[in-house]
Amino acid sequence: MSMMMAQSKSESQPIPVTPPRAAVAPGIKMEAKGLKAWFGKSQALKGIDLPLAENQVTAIIGPSGCGKSTFVRCLNRMHEVVPGAHATGTVTLDGADIYGAGTDPVLVRRRVGMVFQKPNPFPTMSIRENVLAGLRLNGRRPADAAALVETSLRQVALWDEVKDRLDRAGTSLSGGQQQRLCIARALALEPEVLLMDEPCSALDPIATARIEELIHEIGQRYTIVIVTHNMQQAARVSHYTAFFYMGELIEHAPTDRMFTQPSNPKTEDYITGRFG
Amino acid sequence: MSAPEAPPVAPSSALPRQATGVDRRRAFVDKLARGACVAATVLAIVPLVAVLIYVAAKGIGSLSLDFLTNTPAPMGEVGGGIKNAIIGTLLLVGIASLIGIPIGVITGIYLAELGRYSKFAQAVRFSADILGGVPSIVIGVFVYTAIVLHWGYSAMAGSVSLAIIMLPTVIRTTEEMLKLVPDALREAALALGVPRWKAISSIVVRTALPGIATGVMLAVARIAGETAPLLFTAFGNDAVSTSLTKPIGSLPQMIFTHSTSADAEWHRQAAAGALVLVILILVLNIGARVFIRRRG
Ligand SMILES: Nc1ncnc2c1ncn2[C@@H]1O[C@H](COP(=O)(O)OP(=O)(O)O)[C@@H](O)[C@H]1O
Ligand SMILES: [Mg+2]
Numbered sequence: 300m301s302m303m304m305a306q307s308k309s310e311s312q313p314i315p316v317t318p319p320r321a322a323v324a325p326g327i328k329m330e331a332k333g334l335k336a337w338f339g340k341s342q343a344l345k346g347i348d349l350p351l352a353e354n355q356v357t358a359i360i361g362p363s364g365c366g367k368s369t370f371v372r373c374l375n376r377m378h379e380v381v382p383g384a385h386a387t388g389t390v391t392l393d394g395a396d397i398y399g400a401g402t403d404p405v406l407v408r409r410r411v412g413m414v415f416q417k418p419n420p421f422p423t424m425s426i427r428e429n430v431l432a433g434l435r436l437n438g439r440r441p442a443d444a445a446a447l448v449e450t451s452l453r454q455v456a457l458w459d460e461v462k463d464r465l466d467r468a469g470t471s472l473s474g475g476q477q478q479r480l481c482i483a484r485a486l487a488l489e490p491e492v493l494l495m496d497e498p499c500s501a502l503d504p505i506a507t508a509r510i511e512e513l514i515h516e517i518g519q520r521y522t523i524v525i526v527t528h529n530m531q532q533a534a535r536v537s538h539y540t541a542f543f544y545m546g547e548l549i550e551h552a553p554t555d556r557m558f559t560q561p562s563n564p565k566t567e568d569y570i571t572g573r574f575g
Numbered sequence: 576m577s578a579p580e581a582p583p584v585a586p587s588s589a590l591p592r593q594a595t596g597v598d599r600r601r602a603f604v605d606k607l608a609r610g611a612c613v614a615a616t617v618l619a620i621v622p623l624v625a626v627l628i629y630v631a632a633k634g635i636g637s638l639s640l641d642f643l644t645n646t647p648a649p650m651g652e653v654g655g656g657i658k659n660a661i662i663g664t665l666l667l668v669g670i671a672s673l674i675g676i677p678i679g680v681i682t683g684i685y686l687a688e689l690g691r692y693s694k695f696a697q698a699v700r701f702s703a704d705i706l707g708g709v710p711s712i713v714i715g716v717f718v719y720t721a722i723v724l725h726w727g728y729s730a731m732a733g734s735v736s737l738a739i740i741m742l743p744t745v746i747r748t749t750e751e752m753l754k755l756v757p758d759a760l761r762e763a764a765l766a767l768g769v770p771r772w773k774a775i776s777s778i779v780v781r782t783a784l785p786g787i788a789t790g791v792m793l794a795v796a797r798i799a800g801e802t803a804p805l806l807f808t809a810f811g812n813d814a815v816s817t818s819l820t821k822p823i824g825s826l827p828q829m830i831f832t833h834s835t836s837a838d839a840e841w842h843r844q845a846a847a848g849a850l851v852l853v854i855l856i857l858v859l860n861i862g863a864r865v866f867i868r869r870r871g
Contacts, residue, residue: 377766382692409768419759423781433767436777481763488767 328353328522329374329411329492334388336369336378343369345546346388351492351539356518358537358554359526362574365543367526368416371494374524375411376404392492409437412490416497418477420469420484426452426461429469429480433488451487455479455513475506482513486521493517495525499532511536530570534558542566627853634850637843643851647813647829650838657848659815660829664855666730666817667809667825668799671737675798676791679742683749683787688775700750707743714739715804723808730816730823733809737801741794748790752783785867792863796856802827826852 329351336344343366351357351374359367372378373386376397389396397407420429430448434441441447448465452458457479461472469480478498485493495514499507514523514536527533533540534554541551542563550557550566561567568574641656648655682699690696718736726732756779764774780787805811810822811832826848833845 375766377762380762380765405768405770407768408766413766415759415762415766417759419757419763421760421763421778421782423778423784432764433769436764436767436769436773484767 326353327351328393330391331370331373332389332391334370334373334386334390336366336373336386337384338369338381339383343546344373344386347543347548349541349548349551351522351524353522354519355538356514356523356525356536357539357541358533359524359541359543360528360530360533360569361543361549362569363528366546367543368496370543371413371496371524371526374492374494375408375413377408377413379404409433409488410490411492411494412485412488414478414482414485414493414495414498417501418474418481420472420477420480422468422470424469425466426469426472426480427465430483430487432484447487451483452480454486454517455483456509457483473506475502475509478502478506478510479513482510486517490521492522492524495523497526497528500528507532530558542569544569630846630849630853633843633846634848637847638850642844642847646815650836650841653840655844657826657829657844657851659812659824660826660848661851661855662815662817663730663809663812663824664799664826664852666823667733667737667805668795670730670734670819671741671798672795674734675738675741675745675794678738679745679794680749680787680791682742682746684753684775684780686746686750687753688779699746703743703746706739707747710803711736711740711801712803715807718804719807726820728808728810728822729818729820730809731819733805733823733825734819736804736808737798740801740804741798744794744797745791748793749783749787752786752790753779755786756782788863788867792860795859799856799859800827800852802831806831826855 327350331347331349334344334347334349335342347366347370349370359370361367369378374390374397378384378386386398389398391397392407392410396402397404397411421432424432427444427448428435430451431441431444434447449458449462452461457476460476461467461480464471469477472480478501482493482495482498499510502510511532514525517523518536518538525533525536537554539551540554540557542549542557542561542565544565550561550563552562557566558570561570641654643656643661644658645654645656646659647657682703686696686700690699714736718732718739722732722735723729760778760782761774764778765771769778805825805828809825809828811828812822812824816823830845830848830852833841833848836842
């Protein structure tokens with residue numbers, strides 16, 4: 300819906316941008332180099348080189364099927380979970396290749412958290428158990444579980460809404476609340492990077508606004524990669540934007556520059572709504 | 576269609592506002608279909624209810640504390656009970672479950688989560704389906720040649736044949752129930768840095784547990800009533816026995832021998848034994864359901 304708004308509003312003008320914070324020259328937290336990914340024999344990523352700035356929000360935009368999800372799933376080695384899927388190239392996390400020999404994908408995923416398109420709280424667990432799931436399932440008992448539950452839920456602005464019913468099922472919440480619960484579940488593990496694959500696409504506008512606010516806030520402390528279909532959302536929440544098209548990275552730039560003076564005509568066509 | 580000379584009337588494709596012949600026909604077909612559904616359902620439960628009533632009516636008269644706590648009296652004498660058969664059935668079903676449930680559930684987990692598309696998994700799946708279609712008497716004969724011929728009749732041989740009979744049901748229901756768990760949950764767990772085995776055991780199996788338990792219960796209920804394979808394996812025992820290496824009695828076999836005898840008293844006892852068996856299965860079922868609800 301907001302996609303259509305974005306298109307009708309700006310037939311040919313670039314979308315006006317007010318970036319959350321001017322992108323300062325930051326360090327590089329993660330970097331993909333020559334990243335290629337396949338599903339069986341069909342290639343979804345054709346060699347991506349993309350650095351991800353530390354403690355900054357990078358938005359990934361592009362038309363459906365261009366490889367956005369595949370790309371973020373390569374960043375925490377979730378791509379290879381799909382039967383028949385594999386990836387080549389390197390992805391560094393603090394300089395070390397997460398695809399290097401002997402690297403345990405399980406350990407990578409603890410450092411690089413993920414939030415999915417559809418909220419997916421564990422149906423057999425209460426709200427509290429969902430927040431603690433990452434720790435408990437990894438055999439760790441937090442010293443102060445109650446405090447961890449509270450801080451995690453406060454970070455996603457869900458605490459006040461659920462503090463009286465922490466023992467209710469996680470699936471008893473509304474869609475937007477479930478998504479915030481899933482973000483809290485990821486944050487409880489204190490990841491260094493948070494990947495969000497279209498986290499708002501199943502949510503209503505109010506819930507979307509809340510998640511965006513949240514990204515704003517935690518974006519100061521985490522390196523965030525957010526896939527979005529909504530260019531206004533990209534403009535609102537991100538410092539950097541990367542435009543993907545047919546498995547290739549077309550353009551990567553600070554968000555304000557990307558939306559005001561895209562350097563590639565394909566980018567311009569996409570952000571002005573001429574296709575996609 | 577939209578030729579310029581078309582008159583400006585409502586297009587003929589607009590739906591009529593009043594009930595027409597088509598609508599009345601639709602309502603009639605609807606009634607007919609509903610009626611057929613209700614009739615079929617009633618037909619399906621008639622035999623169930625009839626069997627329950629028959630067993631209860633014929634058996635209740637012989638049911639007493641003495642009947643439950645005594646071993647059989649010789650034919651022709653009054654009295655005697657089914658203590659040996661009750662204990663035998665509990666032991667046979669218990670040991671069979673101890674063997675069959677873990678092997679079946681783990682195989683089901685393998686098929687759904689690990690092997691899914693592998694050649695080996697296909698072969699296992701195929702074998703399980705074939706095994707599910709093998710008459711239980713054939714399995715009894717198999718266990719007879721494989722075990723009884725070497726070691727004699729025993730509770731263990733009976734338990735093994737019951738375990739084999741329950742395996743296909745347990746394997747396939749476990750697999751089907753696990754397949755119903757959305758991939759999103761597997762991915763959610765893996766993305767939290769949870770090792771695969773832990774994601775499977777703590778999230779996937781846990782989520783499918785009520786379904787798996789229902790399948791397991793059906794399998795247990797089924798073997799509790801199996802008779803034919805026990806004739807060749809557990810053989811029967813009029814005395815109370817809890818030894819795995821000795822022949823052992825069981826309710827289905829007691830029902831079989833009593834009801835095929837020529838004695839009227841034994842006929843009544845057969846009905847009472849059947850009533851006990853039905854109640855036992857019912858209790859097992861309800862117990863499992865309560866247990867699952869507590870944990871779920
Ligand atoms: N599980 C899958 N199996 C096979 N092909 C897939 C699978 N998931 C995605 N693809 C293909 O990979 C390409 C990239 O998909 P994806 O990364 O999901 O795109 P996006 O997230 O940008 O919409 C598409 O052509 C899609 O058809
Ligand atoms: Mg996608």
